[in-house]
Amino acid sequence: MNPHDLKLYQSAGSPNARRVRIFLAEKGISMPMIPVDLGAKEQFSDAYAAINPRKVVPTLVLGDGTAIGEVPAIWRYLEEIYPEKPLLGSTPKEKALVAMWERRMEQEGFAPTMEAVRNAAPGLAGRAIAGPHGYDQIPALVERGRKRVADFHADLDGLLAGRPFVAGDAFSVADITARVALDFAAKALDLPPPDGAGSIARWYAAISARPSTDA
């Protein structure tokens, strides 16, 4: 198996796919990108479910056919085989701090945003959690999600007051997840960071100047 023989199943509108696209752009990696049409529910097709039984995007498929789902797992593979321009940290301590902060950005920002969206959207009735099992929407999660996003904005602004990037001095996957969460909350929930969040504004301008911003 050639470890660089890869393809990515993904969707332009998927925030999780965007987390991988920004990673690829930062590393300068290119590979075949295979679109999965979420609007047409293509992720539920037999063909796609055979690739990813969770029926979600993105999925990285290796040359031997192994399918890697879950964004942090895809990042881990790519960082191993493309170690240049590390985005998961360089030293053991940095790797741990990046893992910690990326996870916090996901759990405190990305996940509540997705939860508020999925429990409100009429088109997602009966599919409040991504994956193969059907779960009913719970309206109380919409309001709780919005409150959590507001807490996330306040906490992130406080964090960025003391450091250039989320995990410290270097751009990392923690910045990617925070940025994708912010953008999706602004777009899908009409919840941008508040006007007074000056540290978020400074950081956001800095990362938006990077070539990966349009990925």
Add this chain to the structure above:
Amino acid sequence: MNPHDLKLYQSAGSPNARRVRIFLAEKGISMPMIPVDLGAKEQFSDAYAAINPRKVVPTLVLGDGTAIGEVPAIWRYLEEIYPEKPLLGSTPKEKALVAMWERRMEQEGFAPTMEAVRNAAPGLAGRAIAGPHGYDQIPALVERGRKRVADFHADLDGLLAGRPFVAGDAFSVADITARVALDFAAKALDLPPPDGAGSIARWYAAISARPSTDA
């Protein structure tokens, strides 16, 4: 800094702390263990909040004072400095598969168990999500959590019908998270795997024979 000068803040009854204790036992690592008394709400003390502002256990503290929270981040640090007996995978492909399966065990088994517990326990009113922010309990999450745990049992039994361990041929952190989730659902929700789950039973017996089982 001596990278092996470490201490762990943890609690005997915490499932997240147990994920780290089993990891340490599997690796044969020992370090000072500093108890945090969750029953006395010690995690909310100023002293502990200064170590981990999220006010949760466990926290790994390095020799230079750096505090690493979040179980996968703690594992990442330990695997980097103690690479023998790998629990996060050996090759790039194994590392990615372990990351994928560990995450799925957490999101599909561990998280719904915790959610069902935290949204029901009278002592956790106003603290339905671990961390510094207060969120009200949502009763509908208790029933949904129980349904998700039942789905988890069925899915895990199907997975283990085709492989010895969760991520494939080797014991890994994916087994640790699955096992801690199963045990906690059985204990705190009275939801053990169903009698017919023979593949879970075979796997559970195998991992319970390991010396780390009492950690």
